[in-house]
Amino acid sequence: MEKFKTLTAVAAPLMRANVDTDIVIPMDRMVTAERDAMHEFAFEPWRFLEDGSENPDFVLNRDPFRRAEILITGPNFGCGSSREGAVWALQGLGIRCLIGSSFGNIFYSNCFQNGILPVVLPADVVEQIATQTEASDNAAVIRVDLETCQVIPAIGDPHPFEIDSNRRTQLLDGLDDIGMTLKRVEEIEVFRERDWRERPWIYNEY
Numbered sequence: 001m002e003k004f005k006t007l008t009a010v011a012a013p014l015m016r017a018n019v020d021t022d023i024v025i026p027m028d029r030m031v032t033a034e035r036d037a038m039h040e041f042a043f044e045p046w047r048f049l050e051d052g053s054e055n056p057d058f059v060l061n062r063d064p065f066r067r068a069e070i071l072i073t074g075p076n077f078g079c080g081s082s083r084e085g086a087v088w089a090l091q092g093l094g095i096r097c098l099i100g101s102s103f104g105n106i107f108y109s110n111c112f113q114n115g116i117l118p119v120v121l122p123a124d125v126v127e128q129i130a131t132q133t134e135a136s137d138n139a140a141v142i143r144v145d146l147e148t149c150q151v152i153p154a155i156g157d158p159h160p161f162e163i164d165s166n167r168r169t170q171l172l173d174g175l176d177d178i179g180m181t182l183k184r185v186e187e188i189e190v191f192r193e194r195d196w197r198e199r200p201w202i203y204n205e206y
Helices: 027-032 035-041 085-092 105-113 123-135 165-173 177-182 185-198
Strands: 006-014 070-073 097-100 117-120 141-145 150-152
Touching (some): 035 085, 097 123, 165 177
Parallel strands (some): 070 097, 097 117
16 A cells, blocks of 8 residues: 655545545446446546536546545545445545545545545635635645645645544555554564463364
8 A cells, every 4th residue: 555644736626515435436336347447437427428428517527636636525525335446436536635524434444444545624624725726726736744744735824634643654654454453463473372372272273
């Protein structure tokens, strides 16, 4: 998993509330598309017209936002089902960071498992940043610094954000939950050896 330390990139505003995972990646595409191809169908109901052509009104189909690596979202983004494919689809589009006032709980956790940083900021701050990104191409480029836990817009002061320390380390080191566990493999082996001596029947080796 790619490490996340700082990111300076175009941010696209998608400020609709309650965007569920079936919009991010429709269920029928989850069944038929391989993981590496899911981005082709990300936001399909909004991104494409009935004839299959791009919807020119959808934000990610417009410059400079089609180059976005940061998505600014409305409240409760990623609600609905727990499908991890929603995160895979965003990742395939090149999205590495989400900024919103709230996210679906399981979707939020899935982001960390796949190297995407979900930043939670107050709703009025999110609205402010979204408005700024619409102002000009230059204003659309913002910086997200996980080392100092700040969102730094092109205009105005930085916005600090809070994040669980383990989740922060996970992204800084580029590790999923299994990788984080393996960092403690020596402790695990010490525990296993002690536990084997105390409870050998657990291991069916006595």
